[in-house]
Amino acid sequence: GENVEQHPSTLSVQEGDSAVIKCTYSDSASNYFPWYKQELGKRPQLIIDIRSNVGEKKDQRIAVTLNKTAKHFSLHITETQPEDSAVYFCAATNQAGTALIFGKGTTLSVSS
Amino acid sequence: EPEVTQTPSHQVTQMGQEVILRCVPISNHLYFYWYRQILGQKVEFLVSFYNNEISEKSEIFDDQFSVERPDGSNFTLKIRSTKLEDSAMYFCASRLGGYQETQYFGPGTRLLVL
Numbered sequence: 001g002e003n004v005e006q007h008p009s010t011l012s013v014q015e016g017d018s019a020v021i022k023c024t025y026s027d028s029a030s031n032y033f034p035w036y037k038q039e040l041g042k043r044p045q046l047i048i049d050i051r052s053n054v055g056e057k058k059d060q061r062i063a064v065t066l067n068k069t070a071k072h073f074s075l076h077i078t079e080t081q082p083e084d085s086a087v088y089f090c091a092a093t094n095q096a097g098t099a100l101i102f103g104k105g106t107t108l109s110v111s112s
Numbered sequence: 113e114p115e116v117t118q119t120p121s122h123q124v125t126q127m128g129q130e131v132i133l134r135c136v137p138i139s140n141h142l143y144f145y146w147y148r149q150i151l152g153q154k155v156e157f158l159v160s161f162y163n164n165e166i167s168e169k170s171e172i173f174d175d176q177f178s179v180e181r182p183d184g185s186n187f188t189l190k191i192r193s194t195k196l197e198d199s200a201m202y203f204c205a206s207r208l209g210g211y212q213e214t215q216y217f218g219p220g221t222r223l224l225v226l
Contacts, residue, residue: 032213036155043203043217044155051213089155093213098168099145099157100215 006103023090116218135204
């Protein structure tokens with residue numbers, strides 16, 4: 001079945017710096033790749049997603065890139081702010097296309 | 113903006129007891145999901161539900177688990193005989209369907225099995 005690896009597990013940056021989180025997936029049939037942000041004790045919230053027919057997508061300070069050949073996708077956050085501090089999860093649809101398979105998460109800490 | 117809701121927010125139960133976790137998906141959504149997250153770990157898929165039947169389940173979703181849509185608004189997860197290792201946060205999610213792939217998560221139910 002689908003397996004999603006996520007790196008790094010923790011990331012500390014200074015306010016204003018960029019942060020990059022990388023994920024790889026195993027199932028070439030996966031076609032949808034969302035990123036979720038989870039604050040402590042809260043629900044995962046979608047921040048950006050990308051479909052397999054697109055290589056890059058941007059929404060203000062957040063961008064996601066997808067390399068289907070290499071089976072990896074990345075989250076880029078520019079001009080980080082303290083409120084960006086949270087756990088970020090990448091995910092990919094499984095072969096059946098119904099379930100999301102999550103990475104282990106990256107704890108991002110932005111210090112001011 | 114419509115949101116997925118879940119009740120209760122917290123549940124404490126004794127090992128071997130049955131629990132029912134409740135979810136109200138977003139009203140026009142057609143696909144429903146249960147995920148769980150053991151403390152400090154990743155979110156894990158349990159089951160997906162569409163058109164009043166299970167469309168897929170993971171290896172975690174064994175015979176102790178069942179799901180039901182008892183009416184037009186609720187979606188429930190039942191654990192028949194809870195084990196210590198069932199302690200986790202359980203998230204319900206829903207998706208509109210068609211080309212809309214975004215899954216919206218509820219706030220979760222934190223289940224503690226003693």
